[in-house]
Amino acid sequence: DAGITQSPRHKVTETGTPVTLRCHQTENHRYMYWYRQDPGHGLRLIHYSYGVKDTDKGEVSDGYSVSRSKTEDFLLTLESATSSQTSVYFCAISDSQGGLYEQYFGPGTRLTVT
């Protein structure tokens, strides 16, 4: 999986609790992304990072925040988890290869909010 790990791999939490998911890469890629995958919606971008401390919102960023204090780590925080945030979360990385950006994905984190 291209040197990308996600932790935890599975988590069950209660509504209203904060949750942090971690993505760690060993590829030294500049760009990192957080997606959520839901039936009927495909893969949707939550937030992405284009460098240390440089982040931007994606399509479905409400209720999520991110931080990147080191090149290798990208954290996704659900400030106060809701049932609608039950999903599978994927981290991805990319870097320029002649101006092209193929993305490499982690194994995913399955989050259930009860």
Add this chain to the structure above:
Amino acid sequence: SQQGEEDPQALSIQEGENATMNCSYKTSINNLQWYRQNSGRGLVHLILIRSNEREKHSGRLRVTLDTSKKSSSLLITASRAADTASYFCATDAMQGAQKLVFGQGTRLTINP
């Protein structure tokens, strides 16, 4: 705003047959990519085609791109049981090739 949309949503064929999946998108792109996802796993990059290319091959994969119709197709020849997976197209925007927008995917089942 869904950029890429795959068709069909599901496809079931016999092993050895060819599988064709289509992707349509809405705005101008720099390139279009296809990814595969096995059940319970992350996506894996298959092939990238630039906007100035019309066709590209990789092993048993053949991708075409028609920018005038804003569409692409992925052909898998001589399918195998291991090709059973979901296939997604992903497009970037003219500005910001680092960001991709994924379609909802085609679920391909290869029957032995």
